[in-house]
Amino acid sequence: MNTLSRRGFLAASATAIAAAHLPRVAFAQSAAPLALSAATRTLDIDGRAATVYGLAGPGGQGLTLDPGQRFHVQLTNNLDVSTIIHWHGQIPPNMQDGVPDMPMPLLAPGETRSYDYETQPGTHWMHSHVPIQEMQLLAAPLIVRSVEDLKADRQEVVLFLHDFSFKAPAEVLEEIAGGADHDAGNAVPGMPGMNHGGMGNRPMGGMMGMGQNAMPMGSMPGMGGMAMDLNDYKWDAYLANDRTLSDPEVVQVERGGRIRLRVINASAATVFWIDTGAALSRLVAVDGHGVQPLSGTRFGLAMGQRLDLEIDLPNEGGAWPMLALREGARERTGLILATPDAEIRRIDAVAETEAPAFDTDLAQESRLIALNALRDRPVDRRHMLMLAGSMQPYGWTINGAAWGRHQPVVARSGERVVLSFHNMSMMAHPMHLHGHSFQVVGLNGRPVSGALRDTVHVPPMSMVDVALDAGEAARWMLHCHHMPHLASGMMTEFAVTAST
Numbered sequence: 001m002n003t004l005s006r007r008g009f010l011a012a013s014a015t016a017i018a019a020a021h022l023p024r025v026a027f028a029q030s031a032a033p034l035a036l037s038a039a040t041r042t043l044d045i046d047g048r049a050a051t052v053y054g055l056a057g058p059g060g061q062g063l064t065l066d067p068g069q070r071f072h073v074q075l076t077n078n079l080d081v082s083t084i085i086h087w088h089g090q091i092p093p094n095m096q097d098g099v100p101d102m103p104m105p106l107l108a109p110g111e112t113r114s115y116d117y118e119t120q121p122g123t124h125w126m127h128s129h130v131p132i133q134e135m136q137l138l139a140a141p142l143i144v145r146s147v148e149d150l151k152a153d154r155q156e157v158v159l160f161l162h163d164f165s166f167k168a169p170a171e172v173l174e175e176i177a178g179g180a181d182h183d184a185g186n187a188v189p190g191m192p193g194m195n196h197g198g199m200g201n202r203p204m205g206g207m208m209g210m211g212q213n214a215m216p217m218g219s220m221p222g223m224g225g226m227a228m229d230l231n232d233y234k235w236d237a238y239l240a241n242d243r244t245l246s247d248p249e250v251v252q253v254e255r256g257g258r259i260r261l262r263v264i265n266a267s268a269a270t271v272f273w274i275d276t277g278a279a280l281s282r283l284v285a286v287d288g289h290g291v292q293p294l295s296g297t298r299f300g301l302a303m304g305q306r307l308d309l310e311i312d313l314p315n316e317g318g319a320w321p322m323l324a325l326r327e328g329a330r331e332r333t334g335l336i337l338a339t340p341d342a343e344i345r346r347i348d349a350v351a352e353t354e355a356p357a358f359d360t361d362l363a364q365e366s367r368l369i370a371l372n373a374l375r376d377r378p379v380d381r382r383h384m385l386m387l388a389g390s391m392q393p394y395g396w397t398i399n400g401a402a403w404g405r406h407q408p409v410v411a412r413s414g415e416r417v418v419l420s421f422h423n424m425s426m427m428a429h430p431m432h433l434h435g436h437s438f439q440v441v442g443l444n445g446r447p448v449s450g451a452l453r454d455t456v457h458v459p460p461m462s463m464v465d466v467a468l469d470a471g472e473a474a475r476w477m478l479h480c481h482h483m484p485h486l487a488s489g490m491m492t493e494f495a496v497t498a499s500t
Contacts, residue, residue, distance in 0.1 A: 053138035062140035082106035089124030094474035122288020132169035230328035256315035289452035290371035302430035304481035402489025
């Protein structure tokens with residue numbers, strides 16, 4: 001590793017002060033809406049210019065709201081294509097949820113739409129619900145602070161993760177489906193229906209995909225010699241706050257300071273391990289919901305998930321890399337926490353060893369205990385959701401059907417519902433439900449009082465049970481947050497009807 005120049009450190013530090021110290025919106029109860037713009041922007045990725053999308057608020061990319069502040073926003077589409085934004089982790093009225101034609105149409109270029117709803121505190125994010133646009137980085141942090149956040153003597157830092165290709169997303173999806181030379185195995189050409197949140201109509205293929213980036217599963221009960229596929233695609237870059245490790249963000253911190261690191265996995269198809277290295281951390285929240293603190297230096301998160309880590313820095317000068325390691329591979333990204341006098345050493349974007357697969361035995365999930373669990377009550381309705389598909393032919397389904405041929409998962413408003421995600425495929429699936437939070441209550445048939453979430457990672461040949469109270473009577477999306485899986489149809493709807 002080489003040492004960064006002082007000039008480079010000062011420039012990086014100045015950027016970090018602006019970007020990593022979350023912009024505080026001062027007028028929490030102001031009647032004036034905040035302006036949010038979907039627009040193009042240009043990034044420097046390893047010395048190469050890249051035109052991508054973004055969501056620009058008053059303080060830069062994304063929004064940070066104070067306790068009790070409503071989501072009072074005017075969203076303007078300054079792109080040359082139609083779009084719609086989903087407020088991931090929030091529970092707005094269904095009309096404002098941000099899914100094409102369910103019920104609102106896409107925003108046309110130049111159109112402005114107003115949003116106004118009560119916010120859910122925590123680390124959340126917002127993104128286009130058109131898969132190819134999310135792959136073009138049309139996403140940003142959405143942080144809602146709690147009263148405790150404002151009282152705490154700590155510095156807040158956001159780590160926003162992406163995978164990125166210089167190729168057009170449609171070309172990437174065609175390569176994944178068509179079996180080009182990438183991290184996955186061969187598949188049938190073509191991937192229809194990429195404009196509305198998913199939506200190709202595709203039958204279920206064979207169950208086992210034996211891709212180039214496969215991992216033997218013989219150590220898991222009943223797996224025999226089967227292998228699971230970890231990655232669909234080898235991306236050109238892995239980004240942390242829009243930067244790679246060739247020019248990482250350097251966040252200036254105090255000696256002995258306490259950090260709250262808000263990690264958001266906004267990638268299209270990459271699971272990451274967050275490695276805090278020499279800085280011991282405590283996992284204190286997932287998906288915006290508090291958990292009993294869990295100490296460690298490495299925690300994983302799948303696409304769509306968030307982690308909040310508290311880190312107590314030593315009372316001495318130094319630099320502490322916060323790295324995101326791609327599961328089953330050597331690529332990594334991240335940012336650096338550093339005191340003003342610290343020597344910043346360059347970190348290679350390729351590690352010496354591969355990171356392991358994430359949570360294949362649900363060990364991390366089993367250790368998470370909600371601070372505010374759902375109240376005990378009888379279960380009114382249960383649904384089994386079979387997750388299936390294959391790398392060859394490339395297609396992914398819920399209950400044997402792709403979007404367009406799906407049968408809605410039904411409930412009545414106010415019912416206690418248990419959804420059992422049973423993954424019968426050889427890839428993991430991060431399953432996300434709109435309009436609701438749920439609690440993890442079962443892992444491979446074992447009852448747990450797990451974390452509250454909105455996105456749960458379901459490993460191959462595993463089952464995860466979640467409990468929820470059905471909310472507003474409406475059609476709510478329920479889908480895999482792996483964008484190529486979603487684009488090939490891995491979505492259904494949670495159809496809630498009014499109680500009688």
